[in-house]
Amino acid sequence: EPEVTQTPSHQVTQMGQEVILRCVPISNHLYFYWYRQILGQKVEFLVSFYNNEISEKSEIFDDQFSVERPDGSNFTLKIRSTKLEDSAMYFCATPPTPRETQYFGPGTRLLVL
Amino acid sequence: SQQGEEDPQALSIQEGENATMNCSYKTSINNLQWYRQNSGRGLVHLILIRSNEREKHSGRLRVTLDTSKKSSSLLITASRAADTASYFCATDAVGAGSYQLTFGKGTKLSVIP
Numbered sequence: 155e156p157e158v159t160q161t162p163s164h165q166v167t168q169m170g171q172e173v174i175l176r177c178v179p180i181s182n183h184l185y186f187y188w189y190r191q192i193l194g195q196k197v198e199f200l201v202s203f204y205n206n207e208i209s210e211k212s213e214i215f216d217d218q219f220s221v222e223r224p225d226g227s228n229f230t231l232k233i234r235s236t237k238l239e240d241s242a243m244y245f246c247a248t249p250p251t252p253r254e255t256q257y258f259g260p261g262t263r264l265l266v267l
Numbered sequence: 268s269q270q271g272e273e274d275p276q277a278l279s280i281q282e283g284e285n286a287t288m289n290c291s292y293k294t295s296i297n298n299l300q301w302y303r304q305n306s307g308r309g310l311v312h313l314i315l316i317r318s319n320e321r322e323k324h325s326g327r328l329r330v331t332l333d334t335s336k337k338s339s340s341l342l343i344t345a346s347r348a349a350d351t352a353s354y355f356c357a358t359d360a361v362g363a364g365s366y367q368l369t370f371g372k373g374t375k376l377s378v379i380p
Contacts, residue, residue: 185365185366187365187367187368189368189370195372196355196370196371196372196373197310197355197357197368197370198370199367199368199369202365202366202367204365209364209365210364210365210367243307245309245310247310247368249366252365252366253297253298253359253366254315255300255312255315256300256312256357256368257312258302258309258310258311258312259309260308260309261308261309261310263307
């Protein structure tokens with residue numbers, strides 16, 4: 155099965171610090187998504203990205219968040235000034251085409267202290 | 268509105284028994300996907316069923332979809348201890364601009380050896 159990879163697997167940061175979470179999507183996939191899962195809660199959509207721009211974002215995805223595809227392979231999620239409530243597991247996902255299976259990466263567990 | 272609510276929230280069965288998990292949703296969908304998540308780990312895709320399909324099989328998994336009732340079920344036959352995990356349904360709703368998935372809260376399945 156195709157594989158999405160994410161780095162780092164775990165990150166601990168101080169409140170107010172910037173973090174960058176990285177994803178390497180499956181090659182040839184053009185749609186990219188970030189989701190997050192706060193411990194014990196359901197997975198929530200953050201943002202979708204297609205053709206080098208944001209397609210849609212949720213209300214969670216405020217001005218502190220940004221995404222980019224800096225080099226045509228990596229897909230990054232940046233949180234500029236982390237808050238305690240940003241502590242969660244962050245997942246990257248890509249389908250081969252819209253409305254197909256979304257393949258999820260293993261996630262980055264972010265802990266904000 | 269909530270989309271993709273699973274029940275039961277938790278299910279405990281003996282190895283060898285069948286496990287049935289249900290998912291209800293509120294809006295029209297393009298497809299519905301089931302995922303498995305081992306504790307603190309990533310999301311593993313199990314099955315995608317489209318809105319025009321009623322049943323799909325994959326190994327020991329059987330998924331049904333009833334669009335008139337806006338519900339789906341996941342049946343795991345002859346369960347094994349390794350099936351212990353949380354199971355989530357996720358819907359790709361009609362009108363979701365970028366085909367993002369909306370997840371339910373999941374069913375936590377425990378299979379006792």
